[in-house]
Amino acid sequence: MSGLPRELTELVEAGPLAHLSTINADGSPQVSVIWIGLDGDDLVSGHMSRYAKVRNVERDPRAVLSFDAPRKPGVFLNPYAVLHTRATVEPGDDTWDLLNRLAKVYIAPDAEFPAPKGPGFTIRYRIERITGVGPWAPSKH
Secondary structure: OOOOOHHHHHHHHOOOOEEEEEEOOOOOEEEEEEOOEEEOOEEEEEEOOOOHHHHHHHHOOEEEEEEEOOOOOOOOOOOEEEEEEEEEEEEEOOHHHHHHHHHHHHOOOOOOOOOOOOOEEEEEEEEEEEEEEOOOOOOOO
């Protein structure tokens, strides 16, 4: 799938916390709440250590991201997105810079990421299918 729908790009740029679902070695699900950002048309997340989510993606690239749009009072079913992806892990020295950029969205515009600079892991998500409720989801009719 190439290019995110504009509404989904705007939602990601607003900084929703995302639920990342990966598959543990024993086949059970593993879920983490993460920050996400954009790198061109790709979604990315940064991780300073080789946590279970990173090891899981290295072993099995299937991953699902889900996140809500901001709540609107009186709305019965708030918009949300579910992104079925193939993810890749990219070890590198620029992970802290990604997390520092995301800290300005998730913490405050003048925030610095509160960990020492150093190498880490960027997970890049290639979207295969978008579901959920909202203008980014295919119509069921």
